[in-house]
Amino acid sequence: MIYFVGAGSGAVDLITVRGQRLIQEADVIIYAGSLVNPMLLEEKKPGCEVFNSAEMTLEEVIQVMKDAEKMGKMTVRLHTGDPSIYGAVREQMDCLEQAGISYESCPGVSSFCGAAAALNLEYTLPDVSQSVIITRMAGRTPVPEKEEIAEFAAHQATMVIFLSAGMLEELSERLIAGGYQKSTPAALVYKATWPDEKTCICTVGTLAETGRTQGISKTALVIVGDAVTHSHYRRSDLYHPDFETEFRKPSSQS
Incomplete structure (x- = not known):
């Protein structure tokens, strides 16, 4: 076996x-x-x-x-x-x-989960992002044309980008071309959960500069989207006292 x-x-x-x-x-x-x-x-x-x-x-x-x-x-x-x-x-x-x-x-714990833990991040925040796109830049090996970074960026969902830390300048350009603002929050997570883990919060426009100043050019994930700074999200309905579930009645009916 x-x-x-x-x-x-x-x-x-x-x-x-x-x-x-x-x-x-x-x-x-x-x-x-x-x-x-x-x-x-x-x-x-x-x-x-x-x-x-x-x-x-x-x-x-x-x-x-x-x-x-x-x-x-x-x-x-x-x-x-x-x-x-x-x-x-x-x-x-x-x-x-x-x-x-x-x-x-x-199965195992993916680095995109490790990166979220390193940042104390929730990828799916109400009224911010309810979808996570896991992808990579085309490099020495291609990606399908329909999965080009700019095409995904148009969705404005949370993006976790693998295998692209050595192409941050181009990545930033493709994200902006797809619809992200230069000011959109972003993060670099180097070697998530390893002893030498490093996290850097930046923006889509400063990804390349952050990578240069921090010496990050490989073994890092790029995370893009408003969920990175977890501001302006709505409280979840699931645990709201007025929300009914299979296990709990609304407070107004209790």
Whole structure:
């Protein structure tokens, strides 16, 4: 069996209990060495083989999995954050299906959740934003034309932008072209939940300057939208005394 496990956003204690147990039981671990906290590997059992996928191709990763299966070994494919977000897992799963190898997924804490925790941020505020767009800039690898940054910016929703900290000048331009004002709140969160985490509140217009002055050009999320400064939001209806729910009558009827 192959288990795709989310390692969490950085802090070793943000892996799930299930993910930790799978690491402890694994005979083979293939981990994303450029991003996964290596301290998680201290949970492995004696004799467990470890491979760093940062130095491997897809074909090499799959071959390790196939070899482990032939020997009756259990493999953990350890991805950063949650495997479903920029984890390149579908192509691995397709290869396993073609080879008749079973697999399961174990979710993890994505860095966009870690970034919200670092900022004490709620992405979805009443009358501010009720949608979160998770995306990235086109760089060495493209994005579909319909998902270009300016197209998403037109929605004025909260945006969480991955893999784009090295293109902040262009990102700022595309956000403004799409409809955000230069004064729209923004944030840079470097290495969310890691010991050297850094958070910077700025605006869409000062993203590039903030990145330069703070020395942030990679391993950071960009968050855009009025939810960043959490001002001028409406109180939620759910906990309002005059709002009826399945479990509570309005105060006026109690």
